[in-house]
Every structure is written in C-alpha cells, then in structure tokens.
Amino acid sequence: MAICKPTLIIHGGAGNIRRDKLPPDLYEKHRASLQSYLRSTYALLNDGATALDAAVHAVSLLEDDELFNCGRGSVFTSAGTIEMEASVMVASVQPLDDNRPGELKKAAAVMNVRNVRHPIQLARESLLRTGCSPDGTPRADGGSMHPQLAGPHVENLARDWGLEFKPDEWFWTQKRWDEHRRGLEGKDEPISLSQGTVGCVCLDQWGNLAVATSTGGKTNKLPGRIGDTPTLGAGFWAEAWDMFLPGGLLVDKCAVSPHAYTQTTLSTQNVGCWDLWGSPFRHMLPRWFAHGPKTRDNDPPAYLPRSAHCVTGPDLKSVLDMECSEFEPRRDRKAIALSGTGDGDTFLRIAAAHSVASLSRFQNLSLAQAVQSIAGLGGALQRSAGSRWGVTGEGEGGIIGIEVSTAKAILPSSSSSSTMGVSNWGQKAEMGPLYRGNVVFDFNCGGMWRAWIEPGPLGEDIERVMVFHEEYNSASG
Numbered sequence: 001m002a003i004c005k006p007t008l009i010i011h012g013g014a015g016n017i018r019r020d021k022l023p024p025d026l027y028e029k030h031r032a033s034l035q036s037y038l039r040s041t042y043a044l045l046n047d048g049a050t051a052l053d054a055a056v057h058a059v060s061l062l063e064d065d066e067l068f069n070c071g072r073g074s075v076f077t078s079a080g081t082i083e084m085e086a087s088v089m090v091a092s093v094q095p096l097d098d099n100r101p102g103e104l105k106k107a108a109a110v111m112n113v114r115n116v117r118h119p120i121q122l123a124r125e126s127l128l129r130t131g132c133s134p135d136g137t138p139r140a141d142g143g144s145m146h147p148q149l150a151g152p153h154v155e156n157l158a159r160d161w162g163l164e165f166k167p168d169e170w171f172w173t174q175k176r177w178d179e180h181r182r183g184l185e186g187k188d189e190p191i192s193l194s195q196g197t198v199g200c201v202c203l204d205q206w207g208n209l210a211v212a213t214s215t216g217g218k219t220n221k222l223p224g225r226i227g228d229t230p231t232l233g234a235g236f237w238a239e240a241w242d243m244f245l246p247g248g249l250l251v252d253k254c255a256v257s258p259h260a261y262t263q264t265t266l267s268t269q270n271v272g273c274w275d276l277w278g279s280p281f282r283h284m285l286p287r288w289f290a291h292g293p294k295t296r297d298n299d300p301p302a303y304l305p306r307s308a309h310c311v312t313g314p315d316l317k318s319v320l321d322m323e324c325s326e327f328e329p330r331r332d333r334k335a336i337a338l339s340g341t342g343d344g345d346t347f348l349r350i351a352a353a354h355s356v357a358s359l360s361r362f363q364n365l366s367l368a369q370a371v372q373s374i375a376g377l378g379g380a381l382q383r384s385a386g387s388r389w390g391v392t393g394e395g396e397g398g399i400i401g402i403e404v405s406t407a408k409a410i411l412p413s414s415s416s417s418s419t420m421g422v423s424n425w426g427q428k429a430e431m432g433p434l435y436r437g438n439v440v441f442d443f444n445c446g447g448m449w450r451a452w453i454e455p456g457p458l459g460e461d462i463e464r465v466m467v468f469h470e471e472y473n474s475a476s477g
C-alpha cells in the first residue's frame with residue numbers, strides 16, 4: 001500500500017560558480033536538462049517505480065549529458081584518462097525486510113571504472129546481485145556482498161551482467177579536454193566551474209529512499225585516486241532507524257533540559273528521545289508530566305518501552321493503570337538519504353554524509369540543520385580547509401537529501417534562508433495517511449545545480465531548478 005507521496009531532488013554539481021562567469025545560454029542548458037530529468041523521474045515515481053530505479057534513471061540521463069561531470073561528460077585525470085565512480089544506497093521507513101531489493105546489501109559502489117556507459121547501472125547491479133539469499137544460502141547471480149568494487153574486476157562483472165560499453169572517443173569531450181589542458185598549464189577557467197558530480201535522492205510511494213551518485217572525479221586527479229562518491233559515508237549515505245514516540249518513557253537527561261537529547265544503545269535496538277516539551281506531542285504527555293521536566297535521580301538512564309523498564313515514583317502504578325490504555329508505546333521509523341558534491345578529498349576526511357546522518361540521528365537535529373552544519377557556510381567542510389579555504393577549492397561542496405518519518409509530524413526544518421526545508425506533516429488521503437518527504441540541501445560555495453519538487457500552498461507540486469542561493473536572474477547572490 002502506498003504510504004508516501006513521492007519526493008525527489010537532483011543535483012548536478014557544486015563549486016565556485018559565479019553569476020558574472022555563468023553566461024545565460026550555459027545557465028539555460030543546465031536548467032533545461034535538470035528540469036527534463038526531474039520531470040521524467042517524478043513521472044516514474046508517480047507511476048509506481050521504486051526509489052532505486054527512479055534514482056538510477058535520473059543519474060543515467062545525467063551520465064549521458066555532456067554538461068555534467070559523470071559518464072560521458074567526465075573530467076580527465078592528469079594522465080588524460082577517464083576514471084569514473086558511482087554509488088547507490090537504500091533505506092526504508094518500512095520495517096526491515098531482507099527480501100526487499102537492495103536491503104540485504106544496502107549500498108554498492110564502483111570505482112576506477114572505464115568505458116562503462118552507465119556506471120550508476122553497474123552500481124545498481126552490484127547492489128542487487130549479492131551472491132546469496134536472505135537466509136544465507138548461495139545464489140548464482142554473479143554478485144557478492146562486497147559493497148565497493150574497483151577497476152578491471154568490476155568492468156568484467158559489467159560485461160558478464162550485460163551492461164553497455166562505449167569506446168574512449170564516446171567519453172571524450174572538447175570542454176573537458178580543454179579544462180584538463182588548462183589545469184596542467186596552471187591557467188584559470190574562463191567560465192564558471194562546478195565540480196559537476198551528479199546525484200539523485202528520492203522517496204517512493206512505499207516509503208523507500210534511494211540515493212544514486214555518479215562522477216568523473218576531480219579534474220586532473222592522479223590516476224587511481226578514489227574520491228567520496230564511491231566511498232560509503234563520505235559522498236553518500238542512507239539510513240533508517242526506529243524511534244519511540246510518546247507512549248514510551250523519557251530519558252532522565254532529556255527531562256532535565258528542554259533541548260537535551262540522549263541516545264542509549266540497548267541490547268537489540270537503538271532508542272531515541274525527542275524533545276517532547278517543545279514538540280507537537282506535548283498535549284499527549286500523561287498528566288503527571290504536565291508540570292514539565294524535573295530531575296529524578298533514581299530513574300533508569302534510558303528511554304524504554306513501558307514493559308521493559310518503567311519510571312519509578314509514588315504514582316507509577318496508578319499512572320500506568322489509568323493512562324496506558326490511551327497512551328500505548330508507538331514505534332515510528334525515520335529514514336534519510338544524502339548525496340554530496342564538491343571537493344571529495346574533504347568529504348572523505350570528515351566522512352561528510354555519515355556525519356550528517358549521525359547529527360540527525362543522535363543529536364536529534366532536523367536533516368536541514370544537520371546538512372547545514374556540515375555543508376553550509378561555516379560548516380564542518382569549510383572549517384576543515386583551515387587557512388586554505390577559498391584558495392584551493394578545498395572544503396567546497398554541497399549536500400542534498402530527503403528525510404521521511406512515519407511519525408505524524410517531524411520537527412520543523414531549520415529556518416535558515418540558505419537551507420531549504422519543507423515541513424513534513426502527514427497528509428490525509430483516501431487510502432490513509434500519506435507521509436511527505438522533506439527535501440533539504442545546502443552548500444558553502446558559489447552555487448550548486450539542483451532541481452526538486454516542493455509542495456505549493458495548496459499542496460500542489462512545484463518544480464524548482466536553481467544554481468545560486470537565489471534565482472539566477474535576481475540581482476544579489
């Protein structure tokens with residue numbers, strides 16, 4: 001049964017893109033490409049495609065488009081060769097199910113790939129071919145449980161799996177060759193450069209999230225260099241976790257401060273604690289919490305389901321007797337997926353995508369806040385460049401993502417003007433509640449090519465295509 005409204009965001013690279021160095025015709029070409037890929041991918045999602053297939057569809061189109069640094073438009077290494085990288089990863093707000101495509105392996109990445117027309121399709125095949133069944137018995141699909149595969153070995157698998165190959169000439173483009181030559185000669189770029197990696201994050205009707213990312217890497221990278229795009233947790237990540245919402249009991253530390261958050265790992269699962277005092281669930285708290293937080297030194301140090309570990313106190317028995325029938329523990333699930341672009345060496349150094357996920361999960365930040373603190377201005381990517389910031393391109397980049405939760409509501413997104421957030425209140429539809437993904441992005445450099453669908457004031461779909469923080473034609477930015 002459909003439980004989610006499809007949600008979609010695509011990026012086409014971030015970097016030192018400047019308004020005065022981005023001619024209108026080049027802007028228009030990027031805008032038209034991104035809009036067309038956004039539309040066809042969104043149509044697929046609405047027709048019932050899985051998030052994985054839709055994301056791979058979007059990135060396959062980008063890989064054939066010379067404008068972007070991936071597939072056919074890939075940049076050259078310092079040796080004048082093309083070495084491509086791509087990755088996919090999935091997560092779901094549905095309960096874990098090893099029979100769901102991709103769930104067994106969760107992520108697959110390919111690196112140092114040559115002549116494969118669609119590296120992203122190779123990553124998809126590698127994800128789905130695990131070489132074993134959910135119960136661990138061998139399966140003859142030619143795959144393995146390895147999430148990262150490189151070079152001639154994975155190219156051989158691509159042949160075995162029937163993927164399309166193209167000759168070197170097909171990948172050669174004048175624009176990238178000129179960039180390569182100018183770079184070797186130490187000359188400046190005459191027009192705006194984006195680092196050009198592409199990515200798609202989407203949510204399907206069944207609550208599955210997928211991220212697909214593809215790149216040629218950095219212009220004049222050393223042959224054999226592996227970047228963030230095919231490295232788990234650096235240039236991409238997807239994750240889902242269970243949350244407990246009102247009906248469970250609160251962590252002591254959480255009760256001390258209205259904004260505190262505590263996460264305790266229990267034997268079989270992680271449980272989280274929301275800031276209930278400032279949350280929309282306030283009115284659902286039992287009456288004995290009505291006076292707000294206070295410290296209870298003898299309480300158990302974790303937020304646990306009632307049956308396992310209960311709040312102590314004089315009124316506990318009567319509270320449970322009176323309140324529990326109307327206050328059942330409810331387990332909700334949250335999922336996120338992220339794709340990055342920019343200086344991959346920095347993304348690697350700070351495990352950028354996984355850092356965003358950890359902030360969201362363990363610090364209980366909205367995804368918008370978490371993305372901002374890593375990829376926004378003054379965020380961890382920028383800070384890690386130190387005194388080299390603005391000189392070498394180090395630390396520059398951006399991240400796109402989607403979060404979705406089966407709770408009736410999630411915490412509102414950051415109000416920062418540079419971090420786009422769409423609130424995620426469950427929508428009522430005939431078949432029951434539909435959840436909407438929350439599209440987020442941020443970047444710390446001149447621009448990031450991106451396109452997404454957002455809800456208008458009446459809930460209608462609105463397409464957005466942007467490169468700067470503001471519209472291309474606005475005076476500022």
Ligand SMILES: NC(=O)C[C@H](N)C(=O)O
Pocket residue numbers: 013014069194195196197215216217218227228229235340341342343344345
């Ligand atoms: N184009 C990019 O975004 C570059 C990519 N992140 C890399 O460093 O390999």
